[in-house]
Amino acid sequence: MSRIDKFCYWCGKPATSKEHVPPKCLFPEEKDVRGIYDKTFRYRLITVPSCDEHNLGKSHDDEYLMSCLAPYFGNNGVAFVHTQTKVRRALERKKDLQKMIEEKIVKVHDRYFPTLIIEVDNYRLLNSFESIGRALYFHKYNKQFTGICKIIPVFIRDKEKNTEWNNFCDLCVKLTKSERKSWAINGDNPDIFKYQFGKEDKVGCQMLIMTFYNNLEVYMTFANSKAIDILKLKK
Template identity: 45%
Template sequence: MEKIDQQCYWCGKKATTREHVPPRCLFPTDKDVGEHFNQSFRSELITVPSCDEHNSLKSGEDEYLMACLTARVGNNLIAYAHTQTKLRRSLRLHRNLLEIEKNLNIIINEREVPVSIINLDVPRLSYSFEAIARALFFHEYRAQHKGKCVVASDMFLSPDASAAGSNQFIRNGIRMFEKEQGYWNTPIQGKNPMVFTYQFSPLDGFGSQTLALKFYEQTNVYVCMADMIRLKPYEKEFDVASKIFGLRK
């Protein structure tokens, strides 16, 4: 076994297990959705070596990520089926898994659909997306990402009127990433595209790159993975962006 396969994808400590990327709980089991979809969604899942801290000890974070992603309005039928099976079981076991602000009904395709408004823990979600990005970096390049990450997604937009400035900053960042992604000319990867795909940008002039994550065909997340040695002159600006995007309180 190569030495790199004995090191945690994130911290480089001795690996004690393997981490699924993204977490396996995002992929529905045949038992839950097999009768509706004529395929398995848990085939050829990516794994990377991990220490306990960055795998088994963050199982609660994985469950929270699954709940936030699958319950999001607008995702595909796989996500909806997941909410009716795996997520329902999780909510029965962990009643405080999601912080529900209020329940209401909305109209979709002339049908009234009950939905819940959820207060998202943005730093917590950002940590999960960063973990996925670092693990995919390890899978792709056989090395730990030594720099910093900033996560951007419209999931992080706040309904609070006082957050108009930071919301606009997030929207501008996402539009920039979306525009650039059209010129990447790199492969879109993922063996279960109805659940998850990813795409790395080419390296830029500073040795940094962006990773585009897509969940359930509709939810997009961008992770800017920066080489802080080469970006040292811009570290303060990078940290300001981190705060605005919600990575830090």
């Protein structure tokens, strides 16, 4: 074990285990896709050293993240199968895992799909995304990120049209649309998860784009000490 592997990717405390990035539960088990997909979706999963707090301590949040992302309308077929198997079992086993608001049948291209409207805990989702982002930074650079992170889940939209949040998300996508074409796409299981790191700018900020199930995009900005100092001067 190297020196860097002895410390938690997030807090720097002594590592006691390995954390999967993103959580392993997002990847379908072979028993659930056998006969539908002739492949494994748990191939070369990323792991990083972690303390108990940032691994075992958030296992319930990992399952919550899975139950929010996989059933999202518009995801690929793998997510649909995952929802009908592992996610369904989780919801049946833990009745309080999600707060259901309404069930609907949605018609798309003459086909009908059952959907659920749930009340989302934004704090839990943002914390999960930050954990994944920080772990990917550690995996790429072999060091902990000690600055400030800003998470922008652009797939989450306000139910009202033309809101400030929706416009902000549209602007983020527009500003990176051209530049991200030159960013390397990483991830050995791209149908489940892939990610792209942008280059650090002159201010000291760097962008990460994470994509789940070929549909859900989360933008994350890393601001290092240089960027933080500049932002303080502008206040």
